[in-house]
Structures are given as structure tokens and as C-alpha cells.
Amino acid sequence: MxxxxxxxxxAALGTAARAAPTAPRWGTGMDGQRRADLGDGTYLNPILAGDHPDPSILKDGEDYYMTHSSFDASPGLVIWHSRDLVNWTPIGPVLTKVLGTVFAVDLVKHDGRYYIYIPFMKAPWSTDLKDFANIYVIHADTMAGPWSDPVDLGIGGLIDPGHLVGEDGERYLFLSGVNRVKLARDGLSTIGPVKKVYDGWHYPDDWVTEAYALEGPKLMRRGDWFYLISAVGGTAGPATGHMVIAARSRSVNGPWENCPHNPIVRTRSDAEHWWSRGHATAVEGPGGRWYLVYHGYEKDYRTLGRQTLLEPIEWTADGWPRALGGDLSKPLPMPGKSAGPHGIxxxxxxxxxxxxxxxxxxxxxxxxxxxxxxxxxxxxxxxxxxxxxxxxxxxxxxxxxxxxxxxxxxxxxxxxxxxxxxxxxxxxxxxxxxxxxxxxxxxxxxxxxxxxxxxxxxxxxxxxxxxxxxxxxxxxxxxxxxxxxxxxxxxxxxxxxxxxxxxxxxxxxxxxxxxxxxxxxxxxxxx
Missing domain, CATH: 2.60.120.200 (Jelly Rolls)
Incomplete structure (x- = not known):
């Protein structure tokens, strides 16, 4: 020995560190952890390092809240808070009653109340969940809680909920596939059957992906249009698989028109720094500029899981989102002035x-x-x-x-x-x-x-x-x-x-x- x-x-550890491969220069946070905010008016992705996949983000006045798939973690669903989209601090976990593996959720606010729609995959120790997945919802009057126990919406076999209020004032939940079901006014039960409403944008057959996998529908209204941002190509697999696509409609009932420059985000080569980029939500930043928040694998470091990325977008003259981030291995301008600490x-x-x-x-x-x-x-x-x-x-x-x-x-x-x-x-x-x-x-x-x-x-x-x-x-x-x-x-x-x-x-x-x-x-x- x-x-x-x-x-x-x-000294031995220092030698190992000095001999390590060169890396981009991130900021430094607690315990020496890397931090996106570089302190000079720019940031370097990821905004949340480590396995923070399927981000669901909510703009609530000047505050931003975000949560992620927590899978088999108990307690689950940590809520993160930010004022600048780059520096994030945890509020705490909101899911104490875990009924299975927690996949991509949707964090929303409606009529002054907060909701998280949660797909629970069947847990090995559970005999209660009959299907591939069941959709539940928890709710609270404030983000800090207390949050309710999960309420079963009776939706089986689908994941990735995305909430939307239609032009009729009614609430809807979009799901993987893309399917849709109407919600009761209180958001705690469904009305009518689940129906398929969108078939996705189909990429050329010779593109190298994991699977087609139309999933992750996230919806928003901007002006007279409803926008549906979703993912295809599979969430892992080849570096060039996962991607972000967009569609729009003037009605919650469709028809949905595909963006003419789909995919709006895609890793095109394994030489890029971030792989398998997808599962995006569009959000307005503190300075009025718009961004996509999504996840991706870091080249050569897929052991860290899918990390949360932030990419600026613009709205074209004809009303479509266009990604502007370019090479995400390089710093980008901060959305606004740095606001607060980061991490834990x-x-x-x-x-x-x-x-x-x-x-x-x-x-x-x-x-x-x-x-x-x-x-x-x-x-x-x-x-x-x-x-x-x-x-x-x-x-x-x-x-x-x-x-x-x-x-x-x-x-x-x-x-x-x-x-x-x-x-x-x-x-x-x-x-x-x-x-x-x-x-x-x-x-x-x-x-x-x-x-x-x-x-x-x-x-x-x-x-x-x-x-x-x-x-x-x-x-x-x-x-x-x-x-x-x-x-x-x-x-x-x-x-x-x-x-x-x-x-x-x-x-x-x-x-x-x-x-x-x-x-x-x-x-x-x-x-």
C-alpha cells in the first residue's frame, strides 16, 4: 500500500488536477463548484450543472421558478428560484409522498394558485399503479407550500404533461404523443377522453437519432398565437438525436402549423460541446428578451446526466422562434444584471x-x-x-x-x-x-x-x-x-x-x- x-x-491531487484535460473557464461557487455566471456580464452553460433534466420553468412577475424530473429520489421535485435565469437557489422539495419514478413534470400558475402536473412511472415496490404511467397533480397557494398530496387525474399510459389555457378560457393538459385532455376549472380532474391532436414534425429518415419519440409538449400563448414546443429524436442515444421543434395555432383546437425552420435546436455533430439537446420551454427573460430552457449531455461527461442549458432566441418577423446561441461552449450575455447567489x-x-x-x-x-x-x-x-x-x-x-x-x-x-x-x-x-x-x-x-x-x-x-x-x-x-x-x-x-x-x-x-x-x-x- x-x-x-x-x-x-x-500535492498528488494537485498534480492530477493540473494534468487533467483543459476545460472552459466557469465561475466558481460553493465548494469550488462550477457556476455559469462569470461575473463579467456573461454566463457559460450549464446554468444548473449535474443531472437536472426535463426543466419546467415558470415566470411569476420578476421571479422565476424551475423544477426537474426527480426520478427515484425521495423527497422529490426540488423547486429552484432565480431573478436572472442564470443564478439559482433551492427553495426545497415539494413532493414528500412519492408514488413512483417521477418523470417530466409541468410547473404552472393559474388564478393565483400553483400546480405541478406529475407523471409517476410504476415503482418496483408499488402495486397501486396499473399502467405504464399515471398523471397526478399537486397544488399550493404559495411556492413555499404547503403542497397537497398527489391527486390522481386518471390518465394512464402517457407522460410529459403540458398545461395550457385556451381561447375559450378552459384548461387543457397536453401529453406525450401529442395527446390532449380537458381539465376541470380547478385543474384537479379531467373532462372527457384523451385525444391525439398533433402528429409532430418529421425529420428526414436518414438522420441519426435514438427514436422518433414525440414528447415533452410545452405550450404558451404569445399575441394571437398558441405555440407548441416539443421534442423528437429520443432523449439519449446518438449525440445528434434529441432536438427541439415548434408548431403554432390560432386555437387550442388546432390545426397546428409546423415551424418552417424546424428543428429550432439540434446537435448536428458529436464535435459540439452539448449533445442530445431537447425538452425545451420558451420563457421571457428579465430584460424582455426570450430564451429556451432545455437539457443536454456534456460531451465526454454524460456521467453527469442531462444538465440545464439556457439559449437566447428571437422572434422572426413572421412570428417564429429562432435560436441564437450558436456555439454553447462559449460565454453568452447575461439576460440581466446578476441577481443573488447560486447553488447549494x-x-x-x-x-x-x-x-x-x-x-x-x-x-x-x-x-x-x-x-x-x-x-x-x-x-x-x-x-x-x-x-x-x-x-x-x-x-x-x-x-x-x-x-x-x-x-x-x-x-x-x-x-x-x-x-x-x-x-x-x-x-x-x-x-x-x-x-x-x-x-x-x-x-x-x-x-x-x-x-x-x-x-x-x-x-x-x-x-x-x-x-x-x-x-x-x-x-x-x-x-x-x-x-x-x-x-x-x-x-x-x-x-x-x-x-x-x-x-x-x-x-x-x-x-x-x-x-x-x-x-x-x-x-x-x-x-
Whole structure:
């Protein structure tokens, strides 16, 4: 084993960082995390780094609110707030009763009340959801809540809701396909059947895409026109797949006329910095200019998931949106004056709970939040299952290309605790310890490598992710570190190889009948 102590460890990490590939210069936020606002009147995408897919954005006076697919996270649906479309801070999670995997939602305001329309995919532990997906809605008088429990709209087999008020004053919900159903005036039930209303714009057959997949309808009214912005081409797959298309109509009932310069956004080559760009919403910025907010994969870093991007648009003389961003690897002018802080600290002293913002359970059953208690500098996590694959670990988001995470843990009872980079219950990397021996996890299973870590009930763990190269470290005192004897390469951990729309992210786990006391979780982005 190679022992790295004090300055030697720091020097080794610094050398790795200096040797890393060159990257665009982002701003720096908390814990060294990258930040879009460059502080000179420009910003550099992404506006939300890390896995923030399917953005749904609402302009509410001078305030902007945004939320994203939260998938298997519990609590779910973090609401973000901004005044400038670039700097975002979390208000908190609004979905405490998770009924399944949460796909693309729609955040709207109508008659002074807030609504989020939510597709729940069937959860493995649930027997209540009969179909491929069911659409629910939650509502609140203020964005800070309290939010209602989910209300079942009785819509099965469709996802990606998009709310619109027609010229008749009635409320409608557009869905994948593109289908449509009328809503009751209170928005909490449907009236009549679901009907297909738009067949999409069809790209040439020789274009390389994942699938046609007409989805993500987002609607708005501007002047005398209703605009329908949707996605085709599949959400992952080839870099050139996912794209944004537009159509318009003078009536909510159609007919829908396709934009003559569709697609209005598309990655045309894998040489571009952002791949698979789609699922867009048009929003008016603070200075009166218009923008598209959508997601995309970062070239060479699809492990980070689909990140939130902001691109300026113009309205042409004949009333169509035209994207103006060009090469999104370069800075763009800020929509307005920088307004406020950005992001959330990833390090955690465990003085107060931060579930739903900093931490969330993966695939937890209802009522499982009681497994975790936070306070007085510690996270006490009760064990569950037999390992990372079935213990519902606590995970958190990450948006940096290279970073270091570390934590101290104390074991009580028959339990294994550990530190991971976790994609899903079939793919994870890291270290677990049960007091007698260490288990190395690679590729979603216990590896053959037997690391000779000491038999101890107290241990410090550290993982360095240096541009997909993982190095594990452990320490008996938090000062003198031993480098684990095996490294891993993780660039293939993304949807195209795992068939799951997720990201590789830090996680803490406790498996078994005992409990683990975690302290001093630290996150540090590497430049």
C-alpha cells in the first residue's frame, strides 16, 4: 500500500488536477463548484450543472421558478428560484409522498394558485399503479407550500404533461404523443377522453437519432398565437438525436402549423460541446428578451446526466422562434444584471437536515425517511437490505468534471457502511466496511479485490473522481491516508450503456441490521 499523508496527498491531487484535460473557464461557487455566471456580464452553460433534466420553468412577475424530473429520489421535485435565469437557489422539495419514478413534470400558475402536473412511472415496490404511467397533480397557494398530496387525474399510459389555457378560457393538459385532455376549472380532474391532436414534425429518415419519440409538449400563448414546443429524436442515444421543434395555432383546437425552420435546436455533430439537446420551454427573460430552457449531455461527461442549458432566441418577423446561441461552449450575455447567489453547498457538517435539497434517498419505500436522523454534527443512518443494491442509499447531485468526497463513519451492530459513487441499484463504485473487512464495489457488485483495510468500527473514507478515473482512500485517523490498491474508469456510466436516465453521484449507505454514524462529509471540486 502507498500511504499519502498531509501535504503529499494534496500535492498528488494537485498534480492530477493540473494534468487533467483543459476545460472552459466557469465561475466558481460553493465548494469550488462550477457556476455559469462569470461575473463579467456573461454566463457559460450549464446554468444548473449535474443531472437536472426535463426543466419546467415558470415566470411569476420578476421571479422565476424551475423544477426537474426527480426520478427515484425521495423527497422529490426540488423547486429552484432565480431573478436572472442564470443564478439559482433551492427553495426545497415539494413532493414528500412519492408514488413512483417521477418523470417530466409541468410547473404552472393559474388564478393565483400553483400546480405541478406529475407523471409517476410504476415503482418496483408499488402495486397501486396499473399502467405504464399515471398523471397526478399537486397544488399550493404559495411556492413555499404547503403542497397537497398527489391527486390522481386518471390518465394512464402517457407522460410529459403540458398545461395550457385556451381561447375559450378552459384548461387543457397536453401529453406525450401529442395527446390532449380537458381539465376541470380547478385543474384537479379531467373532462372527457384523451385525444391525439398533433402528429409532430418529421425529420428526414436518414438522420441519426435514438427514436422518433414525440414528447415533452410545452405550450404558451404569445399575441394571437398558441405555440407548441416539443421534442423528437429520443432523449439519449446518438449525440445528434434529441432536438427541439415548434408548431403554432390560432386555437387550442388546432390545426397546428409546423415551424418552417424546424428543428429550432439540434446537435448536428458529436464535435459540439452539448449533445442530445431537447425538452425545451420558451420563457421571457428579465430584460424582455426570450430564451429556451432545455437539457443536454456534456460531451465526454454524460456521467453527469442531462444538465440545464439556457439559449437566447428571437422572434422572426413572421412570428417564429429562432435560436441564437450558436456555439454553447462559449460565454453568452447575461439576460440581466446578476441577481443573488447560486447553488447549494455539497459539504455537510450534519448540523441540520437537508433532505430533498442536498440529500435524497434512492428508491425508498414510503415512510422510509425515518431511517435517517441528522443533528449535533452527525447523520445516523439505520441499515437496510444487504448492500448498496437494495439499501436505498442517500445520494446527492454533482455537476463538476472532477472532485473529491470524504466522510468519517462509526459502525454500530451488524451493519456495513460506506461511501460510493452511485448510478443506480445495478451500477455503483466505492468502499464498504463491516468492522472486520472492507468490500470493494466496482461495476455494481462486490469485486474480487480484497483490500487489506484494518478491522475497525471507525474509519474515514475518500473517493477522488479525476475526470472519470476513481481512486479510493481510507484512514484510521482522518490524517494519514492509504490509497486503495485498485482504480476504476467510469466514462461509460450513462444512459446509453445502462438504459436508465440517471447520473453517477456521491452516496452514503448503511446495509444490515445495525446503523452507521456519518460525520464531516466534505466535497471539493478539482479545477
Amino acid at each position: 502507498v500511504a499519502l499523508t498531509g501535504g503529499a496527498a494534496a 453547498a455539497r459539504s455537510d457538517a450534519f448540523d441540520a437536515p437537508a433532505f430533498g435539497t442536498r440529500w435524497s434517498f434512492y428508491g425508498a419505500t414510503p415512510g422510509e425517511a425515518g431511517r435517517a436522523q441528522v443533528g449535533k454534527g452527525a447523520l445516523l443512518l439505520k441499515g437496510k437490505g444487504t448492500g448498496p443494491q437494495d439499501c436505498s442509499p442517500l445520494t446527492q447531485m454533482v455537476g463538476d468534471r472532477a472532485y473529491e468526497i470524504s466522510v468519517a463513519m462509526d459502525l454500530t451492530g451488524d451493519v456495513q457502511g460506506g461511501l460510493l459513487l452511485f448510478y443506480n441499484d445495478r451500477l455503483f463504485f466505492g468502499m464498504g466496511h463491516d468492522g472486520a473487512r472492507m468490500t470493494t464495489y466496482r461495476g455494481g457488485k462486490a469485486a474480487y479485490w480484497q483490500e487489506p483495510a484494518p478491522a475497525t468500527r471507525r474509519l474515514w473514507l475518500k473517493i477522488v473522481n479525476d475526470h472519470h478515473i476513481l481512486t479510493f482512500h481510507y484512514s484510521a485517523d482522518g490524517q494519514h491516508w492509504t490509497r486503495h490498491g485498485v482504480r476504476s474508469e467510469t466514462s461509460g456510466c450513462h444512459a446509453n450503456t445502462v438504459d436508465d436516465l440517471a447520473s453517477l453521484r456521491p452516496a452514503l449507505f448503511a446495509a444490515g441490521a445495525g446503523s452507521v454514524r456519518f460525520t464531516d462529509f466534505r466535497y471539493r471540486a478539482l479545477t
